[in-house]
Amino acid sequence: MIPAARPIIGDEERAAVDRVLQSGMMAQGPEVKSFEEEFAQFVGGRHCIAVNSGTSALHLGFIAAGLQPGDEVIVPSFSFAATANAVVLAGGVPVFGDIDPKTFNLDPKHAESLITSRTRGIMPVHLYGHIADMDLFETLGKKHGITIYEDAAQAHLASLNGRMAGEWGKVASFSFYPTKNMTSGEGGMIVTNDDEVERQSRMLRNQGGVIRYQNEIVGFNNRMTDIHAAIGRVQVTKVKAWTDQRRKNAAYLDAHLKGVTVPYVRPGSEHSYHQYTIRLPGVTSQERDQAITDIKAGGVGCDVYYPTPIHRLPSFKLSLDLPVTEEIVKEVISIPVHPSLTQAELEQVVSVVNDVASRI
């Protein structure tokens, strides 16, 4: 079976971990500091603060930016649960917006219609590695005096008109979970151009202080270890080439798939293809699930991100009218696009998916 994702861990990552273990100092230290400096090249040199997960990056980012209990943050419902969980963990209230059917990203018009006197933030998600309509969100934020955040967990090296994911929001959050485009084992990065958000983030991840035993605020232990940072530092040197390969694989799939809707890329946008997500337009969720079974039977790993919109998960259980989200969750399938695919594997993906699509 061709796996849906394949984290690439080589000798250099193993040697980097060994170097840290040999040093006897494993907690947050010089490797974390270097990882932060090296990751900054992907976000226009903004401040980078490493933490233990992408979820922690979102959570601490909200608190550091001053989100207060009861503040509303507009987020898409078509995302990973962490997007909304982080708002709640920071004391806020997620307000779920609908998406654009072409890009799968938060729809700026619908988001604007949800703004109330309690709205303090909007957080688009660059889903699958395609940047949300950030120029419009930036304008919306200025017009209404609302903070713009970015959930960039899936968008390392994605860009729009030359501006990178992470270079738009007051705070952006990245994830280094193993299946993301680069990994540190587990980990996340808070990215900001605001000195005070940086200072607060550094304190929040470390019990509320940067100097030992001089805690200024009440904080967490959400530090990244030097072991994880050492892995991330190796991956930083490789993620550009991997992303180029993802783009080449996607171009091959775009050119050869038939009978399915291939991912849309907005003009000026460079997709990072965390996922290559096709649509089977007009199918029921049962037909889509049968297609998944058939594609897997052909030896091609695939999956649905995400089968249930966040607002309908048992953790939120809201009844909302989000028609585009409800249509898209029935139709999407993510198929392999990862950089270690061989040409033979790419051809197998195409022939199996085309065969399944022709029978729907």
Ligand SMILES: *Cc1c(COP(=O)(O)O)cnc(C)c1O
């Ligand atoms: C992976 C992911 C997260 C959370 O990252 P973790 O490192 O797993 O905590 C948040 N949002 C989105 C959209 C993600 O894909």
